[in-house]
Amino acid sequence: MKFGILVNEGPYTHQSSDSAFKFAQAAIAKGHEVTRVFFYHDGVNNATRLTVPPVDDRHVVNRWAELGEKHGVDLVVCIAAAQRRGLLDDNEAKRQGKDANNIHPAFRISGLGQLVEAGIQNDRLVTFGD
């Protein structure tokens, strides 16, 4: 079965990013396909490559990135939600005249169309958030 996942909550906030990750991991372990994780609202903060958690804590951003790279999961960040919160990739940083970018290369910026598509093209879309 094909799953899409929507994450609406930031990392290290309550528990939704962790729940979503563990769900994705369990789905893949059971032989399902997780085609896309869409990060929306404060969920876009899961994509910053500058995250530096304490060494004995989980690294939420790298964990998503590794899952994406290993299992071909499309990690999509909502562009409007990201720009409001100061999350930019290289292209957007240049376009907006900013001196830095902070989105992890395993993630890509796109729009809500990708969320709608995840709802249409997958068998299930599971939402995690606040």
Added chain:
Amino acid sequence: MLHIINKSPSERNSVEAALRLATKGSVVLLIEDAVYAATRGNTAAAKIQTAMADLKIYALKPDLETRGMADRVMDGVSLVDYAGFVDLVAEQPNCQSWL
């Protein structure tokens, strides 16, 4: 239909709202802080007990364990791990997260 709830009945009314609106034969999964709704003597216990006549109630075991609540689960509530969570999503024709 699978109803996924993640907030404690002490914090939000999502448990109450989901139980009120879920149709007979639906499945409810309590995760994160909503697992408190599955414990004996909690503020929503009576509502959960009544709802069991029409709905199948599950709670996510790892989230109960994290909160030290695994030995306080009400009779009639079934426990699942993340693999069981995936199965519930796959078995039900659709799912709704009550955020």
